[in-house]
């Protein structure tokens with residue numbers, strides 16, 4: 278029998294915040310690792326709402342069969358307003374106590390980790406986080422679970438838009454997800470040969486955008502794709518399209534908002550492997566007595582990062598990527 282130093286007998290697992298492809302693979306890994314170490318695993322449905330409302334089911338290795346390839350989250354997710362209150366978190370702690378759950382694995386993003394930290398500080402419930410969000414906006418891991426799948430979904434969609442953009446000599450503004458982060462926009466922009474990429478981390482100006490159009494005209498380009506992160510500060514895609522049309526009345530401008538298709542679909546191999554490794558690491562981390570950390574992957578190695586750092590610090594946008602995009606798009 279493998280060693281379970283911390284003597285945990287019951288661990289709960291939940292998915293919270295925006296779902297992401299690979300959350301199911303992480304769940305499967307957590308459940309099966311618990312079983313390996315002779316720990317009973319409890320699935321909490323609907324994120325923190327499930328803790329508050331006692332929606333808890335015991336999960337064994339067979340309960341997570343046929344899940345590794347499925348998008349979404351079998352446990353379901355929620356953005357729980359009640360959990361943001363001290364009262365809500367008290368109710369959550371009562372449910373945890375009632376079931377004898379001793380620690381949690383929280384699969385989610387920065388918001389979910391903030392909530393878990395408060396639950397620990399106020400109610401003493403230990404936890405380890407697994408970064409599950411398409412946004413890749415969490416410090417302490419090179420990639421979050423779901424990001425790679427989202428990149429591929431976006432690239433496939435933009436490739437299709439390129440076909441019609443080229444056929445009609447059109448300019449397309451394409452909005453991709455990322456409330457506060459430009460990772461999806463920057464990487465898919467490079468991958469799809471965007472003329473310009475607008476992200477919240479960079480100070481863009483409309484003049485810079487117009488300069489890209491002027492340059493494209495000079496180079497003889499007849500259609501263009503501009504990838505815009507949802508959280509870009511310059512304005513939304515519709516305003517950008519309007520201003521562009523005002524400046525260049527001869528342009529045939531269209532807008533596509535890719536929206537929630539970016540969050541669905543079967544996870545890529547990279548996401549499945551990442552989720553599986555982090556799921557095992559999270560349970561083993563708890564067994565080793567770790568708390569209030571996030572299991573992440575840096576340079577292909579498991580790294581545990583204090584949750585405050587994971588939330589507060591930010592993965593910097595790699596300036597080299599911006600340079601690559603600029604060099605390649607302006608030729």
Ligand SMILES: Nc1ncnc2c1ncn2[C@@H]1O[C@H](COP(=O)(O)OP(=O)(O)O)[C@@H](O)[C@H]1O
Nearest residue numbers: 294295356357360361385386387388389391392
């Ligand atoms: N400051 C906070 N205090 C307590 N709970 C929070 C806080 N921020 C987020 N949460 C909880 O975590 C949930 C998920 O957070 P959210 O920001 O929506 O997604 P993500 O975890 O993907 O970033 C919220 O709905 C809420 O229940």
Ligand SMILES: O=P(O)(O)OC[C@H]1O[C@](O)(COP(=O)(O)O)[C@@H](O)[C@@H]1O
Nearest residue numbers: 294295386410411412454455456507
């Ligand atoms: O599905 P919702 O609630 O409309 O949220 C949309 C947001 O969720 C995300 O897809 C993921 O964000 P989180 O991981 O923080 O939940 C963002 O990119 C997007 O802005």
Ligand SMILES: [Mg+2]
Nearest residue numbers: 386387388410
């Ligand atoms: Mg978030």
